[in-house]
Amino acid sequence: MAPLVIGEEQEGFVEDSLLFLTDSRSEHVVLSLRKEMSLSDLTLCLRFNTELRTKHSLFSYNTRDLLLAREDDRTMRVSIGGKELRFRLPADLWGWVHVCVARDASAGLVALYINGEPTVRKQLQSAPTITMSGSVILGHEQDKIGQESSYVGEMVDVNLYDRVLSPRTIRRLARGESEAQGNVISWLTASIQTKGNVVIQRSTRVQ
Known part of the structure; x- marks a missing residue:
């Protein structure tokens, strides 16, 4: 089992x-991007x-260039290139949840998948190409650290692709x-640093 260390740095995750751990205004994780990439799809x-059934952020890059956040029990907020969409979530969403957001730039469409099942696709026209560089924040909205409560729970398998997965x-x-x-972010090679009461532990997810 991984050691219980606060403020730990680690590269790559397998299990x-x-x-x-804490509902506060400061807990988050900084995920460093290894190279700059421009993303349309x-x-x-x-x-x-x-x-949690209240507002919290899961993934945040450059404020709202790429954001995945929970608004409430039934709503997921997605921001791409500063433009926001809201998706309705299934009722009684408990336990481990797999979520994917796919943007097809040429079609101007964004799809949200929950546990492999798609919600209704929504239109997102004229959103700019996103240049990914620097770092991503997990567990908090990037411009609201110190202002709003952070995510509480577990997170695993964070991956970002420069294409639309089928x-x-x-x-x-x-x-x-x-x-x-x-190929933009890979969980197996991710370089992260924990901030506040966030620790790295063996996952409870069944492999």
């Missing part, structure tokens, strides 16, 4: 989760487990039948 996937591939990822790693 470990990030465990956000993209797919962002991650897996989380929380009891529904079949996303379904296989959700079921654990594929371990295809992102």
